Amino acid sequence: MINELKKLGFTNNEINVYSAILDLGQSSTGPIIKKTGLHRNIVYDVLDTLVKRKLLSESIKSGKKYFKIKNPQILILKAQEQLEASNKLAGYIKNKLKSKAPEVIIYEGKEGWETAYRLLKNRLKAKETVCTLGVGGDKWISAMGDFFITWENFLVKHKIMNKMIAYKWQKKEIEAHQKNPMRKTKYLPEPYSISSNTEIFKDGIFIQIYSDPIILIEIRSKEIAKGYQQHFDVMWKLSKY
Template sequence: MLEKELKELGFDEKEAMVYIALLELGPSPVAMIAKKTGIKRTGIYYDLENLREKGYISETVENKKKKYIAEEPERIKKIFQQRVERLNQIIPDLTNLATTNLSKPSVRYFVGKEGLKIMFLDSLELPKKSEILAFVSDEPEKFLPEFIKTYRAKRIKKKIIYKGIIKESKRAKELKRHAKKLYFEFKLIPANIFDPKLEINIYGNKIVFASFEYELLGVMIESKIIADTMRQIFNLVWEKY
């Protein structure tokens, strides 16, 4: 269990095993660490050196014999805190690199149910009380019913408004009755005019397209110019109906 947690923090599998073994053993020579972990002695030196370079372990000499010592967990915590501080310092520069060329959109593709889930979850990174504009399709709830329920609950928790243009139907009218508590705003359009098989969401500088007709496919475009233009199109339709 602890090995899994350490792997999520950036340790590889063998590094996690060695670090945990040293916490349990105390100062130990290579032979003892290899026996405890089951890692071949010839390969364990590589893991020990990596851990030492990262500051997670140190070396000492007792009776002319080299031993390795695990740093206290609180020391590891401080190392991670220092990394976060350094990251915070360079985030403005990294952000500038990402936004220097706004005319060049980035495009990402998402395939299958799991891919679409990842794409839709991106909008939950919006700040609280943000807004998603949507040309709404019935398809997501048909193909991803349980996920949509979970997604909606998380969106409501963040008070993110879902402002949608949707075709008239029993489902749409039912949703509209509960719109306030669901953080929905809807405009209903007759089904003979608007019956999309494609879901389109617009938020921040992003537009996502989810297709369910022939294959489960998502496309995310990140571009301020394109997102602003799509907002204008959405607002034109919204005002008309």
């Protein structure tokens, strides 16, 4: 029983007093002090604590206080309260850690690429905006595979705007697929080749690498997404239709 009481948060003195009363039954302070061998002040303090924790009941007979163990069901209720408090605390700590440490997930190949977009599709809400910096063009469409049409229809259905910044040499290539009314594209004059691009959304980013196999790196972090969004907004102002 001692180990169980310790697990419930009882101190050694509380265990001694509680066990003594359990053996004695209803008792005044004198027999409890004698049985525990503890100083009377310690016993008085412990009895007061156990009464406040509703583990003991007290009554007065002939001017003398008597103590007895309350229904042991209270121990179960106390344990349940501790469990609930622990779960809430664990959830709070977990959320705090999440907010500080970004989650990084790496997807490989077309199957992985599609999985990333399916998960994003479940998180995006109607009328949100997805921003693309450094458009992959035909490489991106090839990576999307059969899921390309599903993604396009999803953007239209939920009125999710896709703002893209590409390079001027890509204009003809992009406009060949530019049938989505929810997509706006602006161009920069630099003649760079595309080996990767970045998708920015509310709670994270995709870094998309057109290697063999293709790789998509997802970083889930509102703080990081905010930083990339600020950079995108500056580039958007410098770009032209």
